[in-house]
Every structure is written in C-alpha cells, then in structure tokens.
Amino acid sequence: MNVRDGNLALAARASKVMAGGHLSPSRKLGASIAFTRASGCYLFDADGNRYTDFHCGFGANVLGHCHPAIAARVHAVSHDIDLIGAGITQLEVETCEVIARNIPCAELVSLCSSGSEATFHALRIARAFTGRKKVIKFQGGYHGWHDAVAMNVQSESGAIGRYDPLCDGIMEETARHTIVLPYNDAGAVEAYLKANPGEVAAIIVEPIAHNIGSVIATDAFLSDLRTITREQEVVLIFDEVITGFRHALGGYQSICGVTPDLATFGKAAGSGYPIGIVAGRRDIMECVGRTGKGSVFMGGTFNGTPSSLAAVLATIEELSKQGTYERLSALGMHMRKGLDAIALRHGLEAQSAGFGSVWLLYFFSGAYSRYDDLLRNDDALDLAFRQKMIEHRLIGQPLPLKRLYLSLAHTPEVLDESLGVIDSILERLIARR
Template identity: 65%
Template sequence: MTSSSRNEAIAARAEKVIPGGHLSPNRKLGRPVVFTDASGPYLHDADGQRYSDYHCAFGANVLGHKHPAVVAAVKAVSDEIDLVGAGMLELEVEVAERLVAAIPCAEQVSFCSSGSEATYHALRLARAVTGGRHIVKFQGGYHGWHDYVAMNGQSSRQMLGSYDPMSDGMLYDAARYTKIVPYNDAGAVEAFIKQNPGDVAAVIIEPIAHNMGAVAAHLTFLQDLRRITREHGVVLIFDEVITGFRHALGGYQSLIDVTPDLATFGKAATSGYPIGIVAGRRDMMERLGRTGEGAVFMGGTFNGTPASMAAVKATLDELAKPGAYERLFELGDYLRTGIDAIIARRGIRAQAAGFGSVWLVYFFQGAFNEYRDLLDNDTELDMRFRRALIDERHVFQPAPLKRLYLSMSHRREIVDDTLDRIDTIMARLAAPAAA
C-alpha cells in the first residue's frame, strides 16, 4: 500500500455519495486528504501523516483543536442536558450576559447556528426597523451564502461595478437591492444613500476585510460611516464573524471606539462548535422576541444548542485570561516579520499582511485599501506558494488572497519550522527570475 492509499480510498468513496467529494469546494486541498485526528495546532490524516494547521477551520479554532477547557465544558453539559428546543436554559442567559458585558454594541443578543444565518437575520431586522429595501456592501466582502449578499467577492477586473453572483441559482430580485461600493470609500456610500432617501436599510461591513486577506478599514472611514448612517436613519452592521473574539473579547469595535447598531459573530466564539450571534441595540433586538405586528422572526431548532453555549462560555473564559491576546498578536507579528525578511532576501515581489493572528502573503507590493488594489496580486505565484506548503503538510486555504490563521496552541518553534519551509519555497519561486 502506498503512503496515500487510505486517503485515496476514502476520497474515492466520498466521490460516489457526496457532491464533488467534499462538503464544500472550499474544503479541497488539491489532493485527497482525509483527516482523522486533531489536537492543538496539528492534524493527522488517514495515513498517519501530521500537518501543521494554519487553516484553523476557517478561523474558528482560535484556541486550537480540542482545547481541554472547551472539551470539558461540552462534556459536562452533555452529561446533564441535550437539545430541548422549548423553554430556556440558564446557560443561555449566562452566555448572553457575558456577551452583553463584552461587546460595545450589545444591549441584547440572539443565537443561531452560523455566521451566514447571523448576517441574514441582521439584514432582515434592519429592513424591518427602517422600512428600507436597499443594503450597501463592499466589493470583496463576504457576508454569507444568502442571495442578499453572495455577490462581488473575488471579482475579475471586468466584473467590477457589475452584479457578480457567487452562485448559479441566485434570485436577482433579491440581489438587485444590494449596492456594491469600494471599500474605504465613504463618499460612495453617502452618495447612494442620498440618491435613495428613506429606502436604504443597512450598510454591512467587515471592519477588517479578512475575506480579501487583510484590508483594514481606515478609522476615519468607519467614523464617517457611523456619522452618515446615523444622519440618514440607516442601520450600521459590523460583520465580525471573523474579527470577533479573534482580535479582542469585545470584537474589533472595542479596539476602535466605533459602535455599530448591530453586529454579527460566529467562528471563534466557540473555538470549534456551530454558532452564530446577532448583537445590538435593545430597541432593535427586541423585535426578535415579539410575535404579531412589528415582529421579526428568528427561529431555528439548533439555536442555543447546549454544547455550543458551553463552548462559548469556555472560550470566553480562556480568551479573558491575562496575556491571551498579547500572545496571539506577538506571534502574528513574529511570523509576518519573518516572512518579510525572507521576501527581501529572496527578492520576491510580495509582502506579508494581516492583523493579530490572521496572516497571509500578498504577491505584489504597494498599498492596499480596497479590492481593486488586490488585482495586482500574482495569482500564479500565490497558488504555487500555497500548494507547495500544502505539499509540506501545512493546511492552508488553497485559493489566492485567502487569509490564514494562528491559534493559541501555536508556539514559536512551530512558526520557526514554517518559516524555514517558506524560505525554501520562496527560493524556488525566485529561481526563474534569477535565471
């Protein structure tokens, strides 16, 4: 049997019963890999090979795989109660209290099962509150799979400024009320709102656009969005599904002193269990608790699942410990500094980017303030780099411009090993130019 025989055999079975052999095309790594064990910063496949994980389940595993505190909390609650779906649990109240105390915009919170669900509910709530139809999102941003926002992600240059759906089967009648504008351009937002007085429900934004790598919003831009939306009665929504709890216990909003009306969270809130959170102003959120006139329905059998609630509580406990975020930021800075030194030494036209524990390499040089700037990225080099590291048994998102992660379980010696491998790969990438 070859070293990859079990991986290949299981993948062949998957092809017969699962579309494409994966639960999402985004999970493909370019070759058959079937993971059987996860612990801390490592994964093992069906043939016993160990991988360093910089994918971290799209960023969800902020503490690392199978963190003992999370495992213990989930086991403890599972020994007491499972899914009920009626009445309430004290654990739901405890978690909600913790979140309200931590998140600046959160006067109340509600739970669902994913980030996509959270953004869907936040947008529905905004439309109900304002009576407006239009929403504003930014080119390159991703806010979930639903028809209101699943468009204009990594668009080609030719599709900028046009409706660019991410999927076949999307209903244009739902999408046509979504206006796409450039990131960091408050003037474009204000102009659209003024052109549609009283008919714009929400502006939704990632305060750091991690879905196009690590494009940060200028502070003045976010301050302008807050002013513009408040002046025109538009709901400002921060999509913190990635930034929330990964960069700060109160979300990115707690670092910049700009408070949205609503915010959505997910991923890192549980360090590995399904969760979606909508947080916001009481006068808006109370609509979710009503029936009858003015009510906004937000149901779901698995909303507030005990295992997920226990995982949130345990994750918040770990992240609240002194020095937790400092360690994540320090290690992220160390990795990016090391990558930039390699790039300079090897003469590659590239740059390390990121914030805190989120990182990637852009294969171009120069500023990046909006998606159009990223069109200079050398896609071929980007993909060669990512595939080479996957071949070195590093788990990456194998798509250009996609962000990568560190977790609390990563240590400097792991990062040093990765930097050595990156140096070797960058030397190979530079070789044709030097020839």
C-alpha cells in the same frame, strides 16, 4: 488496507456519496487528504502524516484543536442537558449575559448556528426596523451564502462595478436590492445615500476585510460610516464573524472605538462548535422574539444547542485570561516579520499582511486600501505558493488572497520551522520563473 492508501480510499468513498466529494468547494485542498485527528496546531491524515494547521477551521479554532478546557465543559454539560427546544435554559441566559458584558453594541443578544445565519438575520432585522429594502455591501466583502450578499467578493477586474454573483441559483430579484460600493470610500456611501434618501435599510461591513486577506478599514472610514448612517437613519452592521473573539473579546468595535447598531459573530466564539450571534441596540433587537406587526422571526431548532453554548462559555473564559490577546498578536507579528524577511532576502515583490493572529503574503508591493488595489497581486505565484505549502504539510486555503490563521497552540518554534519551509518553497518557485 495499507496505511498509505487511507487518504485515497476515503476520497474515493466521498466521491460516491458526497456532492462534489466535499462539503464545500472552499474545503478542497487540491490533493486527496482525509483528516482523522486534530490536536493543538496539528492535523493528522488517514495515512499517518502530520500537518501544521494554518487554516484553523476557517479561523474558528483560536485556542487550538481539541482544547482540553472546551472538551471538559462540553463533556460536563452533556451529562446534564441536551437539546430542549422549549422555554429557556440556564446556559442560554448565561451565554447571552457574558456576550452582552463584553461587546459594546450588545444591549440585546440572539443566537443561531452559523455566521451566515447571523448576517441573514441581521439584514432581515434592519429591513423590518426601517421598513426599507436596499442594503449596501462593499466589493470584496463576504457575508455568507444568502442571496442578498452572495456577490462581488473576489471579482475579476471586468466584474467590478456590476452584479457579480458567487454562483447560480441566486434570486437576482433579491440581489438587485444590494448596492456594492468600494471599501474605505465613505464619500461613495454618502453620495449614494443622499441620492437615494429613505431607500437603504442597512450597511453591512467587515471592519477588517479578511475575506480578501487583510484590508483594514481606516478609522476615518468607520467613523464616517457611523456619522452618515445616523444622519440617514440607516442601520450600521459590523460583520465580525471573523474579527470577533479572534482579535478581541469585544470584537473589532472595541478596538476601533466605533459602535455599530448591530453586529454578527461566529467562528472563534465557539472554538469549533457551531454558533452564530446577532447583537445590537435594544430598540432594533426588540423586533426579534415577538409576534405581530413589526416582528422578526428568528427561529432554528439548534439555536442555543447546549454543547455549543458550553463551548462559547469555555472559550470566553480562556480568552479572558491575562495576556491572551497579547500572545496571539505577538505570534502574528512573529510570522509577518519572518515573511517580510524572506521576501526581502529573495528580492520578491511581496509583503506580509494581517492583523493580530491573521497572516498571509500578498504578492505585490505598495499600499492598498480597497479591493481594486489587490488586482496587482500575482495570483499565479500566490496559488503555486499555497499549493506547495500543502505539499509540504502546511495547511491553508489554496486560493489567492485568502487569509491564514494562528492559534494559541502555535509556538514561536513551530512558526520558525514553518518559515523555514516557506523560505525553501519560495526559493524554488522563484528559481523556476
């Protein structure tokens, strides 16, 4: 087989045995690209092409691909222990101790294998603790694939304010217990809770709504949520599956100064190894791990898999090094300033967005604080821009509003080279309009 046929050949094989030809619709790139190797900030395909990676495994690879410290720790552990599934292991204890030391809300910790599992368990724990059924999420927030929250993410304008499921097969009876409210609107939350006392078990919120790019919760919104939930005895859950470990070791809660009752983590915690974390108040988390009335079953054969926990410990060690988050933020600022300069130079109605090492371009001007504001985005131009990025070997999600990532493996030189490509792409797209 000619090396230039490698991508097409693997795509053809995938179409015969993999549902949809991919492991998820969100992994489709709009072109037949099959990756065979990853290193640092680069990906390599079956045809020998090199790509600069701004996808970073949905943000999991905060250190860069195949980081030597992660590989070494996982390799060392693999000689000593593998999956046990009984009793406890030293790795489990050490990992939970480190997490509890770093995350403000983490009085007790439990482990699973993904972010979706973590949010699923957190909501179940909140329901068990309060004896209530309803939960509140916010328009634009994505909290996983399970029925209680798989709705109202990137909704069309006509679907805002009504039930908008992500896909077929969702149990509407479950979903109808979820109330969707506007982000950054504490008044709407307070009004609902006071009108429906004793019904809501939990509020789950992304402290930065990264699933629609980067809409940052105001300090007042998060502080008001904390006050309201305490008054109404509702469990406040921060979904830090994206923000956790990427923006700070203690999660965004350590930045904003608001401590939730429960928090969920994943992605960057394991540098590409599967991990989910639920952490929170002792009295709430004590529901987990016991039997009988008031208990919550949180099982999973691969919870606490040694390779994943080795990766978590090594990741935390690397992220704990002095200046790490300053470097990540500096890279993000470099990218966002470059994007704004390009937009200004071309007279383009666009603006950079992001926080820390997360970045993207919104194709509209003016302030934004909730999902409705993003309806001004020029989705057609956004999509065309992202598709052209992939054609020019800059990898990210080819969907409007989606965030892009940097890792510690990216350098200012890599970013400048990529910004040059982006400048050229936007110049051509504008000329065609």
